[in-house]
Amino acid sequence: MSAALRAEGVRRRLGGVAVLDGVDLAVPAGQVTALVGPNGAGKSVLLDCLGGAARPEAGRILLAGRDVTRAPCHRRSRLGLARTFQQVAVFPGLTVAQNLLVGAEQHGVPPAVARARTAGVLRLLGLTALAARPAAGLPLGVLRLVELARALAGAPRVLLVDEVSVGLDAAQVAWVARVLAMTAREGVGVLLVEHDLALVARLAREAYVLDAGRVVASGPVERVLADPRVRRLW
Numbered sequence: 001m002s003a004a005l006r007a008e009g010v011r012r013r014l015g016g017v018a019v020l021d022g023v024d025l026a027v028p029a030g031q032v033t034a035l036v037g038p039n040g041a042g043k044s045v046l047l048d049c050l051g052g053a054a055r056p057e058a059g060r061i062l063l064a065g066r067d068v069t070r071a072p073c074h075r076r077s078r079l080g081l082a083r084t085f086q087q088v089a090v091f092p093g094l095t096v097a098q099n100l101l102v103g104a105e106q107h108g109v110p111p112a113v114a115r116a117r118t119a120g121v122l123r124l125l126g127l128t129a130l131a132a133r134p135a136a137g138l139p140l141g142v143l144r145l146v147e148l149a150r151a152l153a154g155a156p157r158v159l160l161v162d163e164v165s166v167g168l169d170a171a172q173v174a175w176v177a178r179v180l181a182m183t184a185r186e187g188v189g190v191l192l193v194e195h196d197l198a199l200v201a202r203l204a205r206e207a208y209v210l211d212a213g214r215v216v217a218s219g220p221v222e223r224v225l226a227d228p229r230v231r232r233l234w
């Protein structure tokens with residue numbers, strides 16, 4: 001079965017250093033796949049290559065089997081790829097609901113269904129009461145939920161999630177975990193970059209461990225997280 005998203009032999013150099021050194025990774029539809037590893041391993045740079053913010057010097061990115069290695073971010077968005085960022089990226093001058101409408105539009109959701117989709121996602125993430133509030137000034141935890149909601153408003157087929165639990169309280173983490181699990185159950189391929197290994201163990205079916213730009217372990221999440229070589233990385 002072809003993966004919803006696949007990286008093949010991805011290489012990326014930054015400042016003369018091989019930050020990604022031939023990375024192979026598959027994100028199947030309908031499940032959460034985790035990408036873990038120590039600080040500086042290259043996880044965010046890999047998400048940039050997958051999402052289109054960075055272009056690998058070698059290797060391929062396949063989205064639903066289609067080669068998008070040279071496609072810009074907006075084209076990948078139209079093809080069903082959405083992401084959240086480690087440094088939260090929302091439009092501060094827009095309201096929460098407007099941020100979601102922009103997300104829906106970026107992913108090509110027709111205007112006629114965007115409002116209903118937005119209202120549903122706001123409900124899903126417990127943000128309905130904040131819909132008319134400007135994003136500026138909202139606490140970091142809420143902004144992370146808004147960013148995730150914006151990504152979901154586009155009805156993605158693949159969702160890349162970078163460090164979503166940072167700045168969330170325990171109740172918000174539990175809420176996000178339920179939403180991500182439900183999103184995967186609906187058929188979306190979710191790639192979760194996460195330092196919270198308890199959250200990884202709870203959500204992911206498979207995990208990849210990146211260290212110094214290479215995949216050093218991959219497979220079923222319980223086996224990968226129990227691997228003593230992996231444990232030594234943290």
Ligand SMILES: Nc1ncnc2c1ncn2[C@@H]1O[C@H](COP(=O)(O)OP(=O)(O)OP(=O)(O)O)[C@@H](O)[C@H]1O
Pocket residue numbers: 014015019037038039040041042043044045046086
């Ligand atoms: N624009 C850049 N120019 C030069 N080096 C960079 C740049 N962006 C990232 N790097 C380097 O690439 C390496 C991988 O960074 P990356 O942010 O992908 O790591 P990470 O695994 O996401 O780490 P963390 O868990 O701390 O977020 C690091 O050594 C980082 O310093």
